[in-house]
Amino acid sequence: MNNNIREIKQLVFESLEVSNNEYKDEDILLKCPTWDSIGLLTIIANFKEKYNVTLDGKYINNLKTFGQIFNYIYNLIK
């Protein structure tokens, strides 16, 4: 599980073009300057490409923190 979560975090941060150390699970998404429609599209495309999983953009848009995103994606992939 830890490996998967680590990979999910890394791909989310890569998609948003921020470093792994910049944000923690409890951080609010809106504090990240690259968290916008393009950032979310990049996350969706990258997870489709790497894990062939379809993320629900509307659902993600209602999430508040990075941790909620990681858990949502983890539950889809596991």
Add this chain to the structure above:
Amino acid sequence: MKIFLNHISVHLPENKIDNDDLARDYKDWDSNKIFQKTGIKERRVSNNIETSLTLSYEAAKKAILFAKENKINIDYLVYITQTNDFIFPGNSTLLLNMLGLNGIPSIDINLACSGYIYGLNISYSLIKSNQASNILLITADTYSKIINRYDKSVRTLFGDAATASIITNNLHKNSFNLEIIDFMLGSNGEKFDSLYIRDGGFRHPFNIDSTIEKSDEKGYIRSNSNLFMDGESILNFTIDVVPDNINKLLNKVSLSIDKIKYFILHQANKFILNFIGRKLGISEKVIIDLELTGNTTSSSIPILIYNNFQKLNLKSDDYLLLSGFGVGLSWGSTLLKKSNNP
């Protein structure tokens, strides 16, 4: 009977919106970021007196000149737009009248980004069934008129344009002479509201509330009479459907993907084009040309062919694969093969 795409003319409005203009309206986005993410530097936008009809008239005049020089008698008009001058009639008969072609049959097709492929399909079918010999295929849209200035999810992407193509059952001199080989089309109305305008039709007639602007959860502002696009939903649709559609067409015609010289996809944005290229392993063959026009809906494929035809340096029997996808939702691909000039 062989059927050919012989000619494409293009007309763009003169007015432009560049990324600096957009960055002034969207304080948290700079012009470099917009270019980096979308691949677009500027978009053409129609002025108050330009409409799809006037843009298409300018494109069609050039195509008619080509037709006259090559003794091609246009005997059918197919018009693709979602921004007609009137709710009805569609623009096709109005354009016929402006071109002095009254009397020949014409039809209007309500499609956008898949529209050029569907227009080629209809034209191909009409000629194949001996209903026409020389078809004028128009694409035209003025999305700038339906986009809210403060909805950056769509204003960064779309531009206005018109094109006029000629499809015939003959080869012609100084012509593209691209033989239309086959098609694979599809559509699905389940997520029609991922890309649509809510008000102004007959389910939700235009009313006093239609122009009230509201901010969505991302802070993008629009009214019910503006274009709405659920970008994430459209992205998921595109990356699921388009590579599959291309593979199905290749299977249908028994061609391997490496036999295609170039893939000419609807120029939605650089992000989606790169993704499809990587997914199919064809990145180096996917041509991207939207820097100066943006996403021009049904016109993006013919504009790309028009702009790049010489550079493509096609030899006899080289294959091009065209693919469009968008509003409906609807999608389609077609295979073209270069023929020698007569």
